[in-house]
Amino acid sequence: MDLLSTIKGSxxxxxxxxxxxxxxxxxxxxxxxxxxxxxxKWWHKDFAPVPCSTVEDFDTMMGHEIALQIKKSKDEKKEVIFILPVGPMGMYRWAVYFLKEWDIECGHVHGFNM
Incomplete structure (x- = not known):
């Protein structure tokens, strides 16, 4: 039994x-x-997965990456748009932590919730 064979009529x-x-x-x-x-073969040429041992590692690394992209766009004097998942995601706490540590103002950031 699987989704594909049982979805019709469900x-x-x-x-x-x-x-x-x-x-x-x-x-x-x-x-x-x-x-x-x-x-x-369909991955973007610059994409490289980064394995995480724990959910906490994932939260920290994703938060850092989000904050880093915000910082880079600020340094380049560009606006940035994110489409972000909603919910209790630990990565946002870390993004805020890094942005505060780096003293990055975020008026150039625009977001859409998924």
Missing amino acids: MLEGFFPAGWDLKKIDKCCSNPPGSITERQ
Whole structure:
């Protein structure tokens, strides 16, 4: 039993956006966990996954990356737009921590919640 073979006629039919290719998503998610960092042909040339040992590591590293992008855009005198997930995400606490430590004013930052 799986989603693809049981979705028709269920309450989930029509739930996902029409453009989503659920077969492709299912195939992508079928890779073994150990292969998650193996480079894929569709990745952006500058993308490189960074493994995290704990959720706390993830929160800190993502918070740092968000803050770093905000700082870089400020240094380049550019505005920046983020589309960010909502919810209790520890990464935002770290982003705020780094921005305060670096004394970065964020009037150039615009955000949309997912």
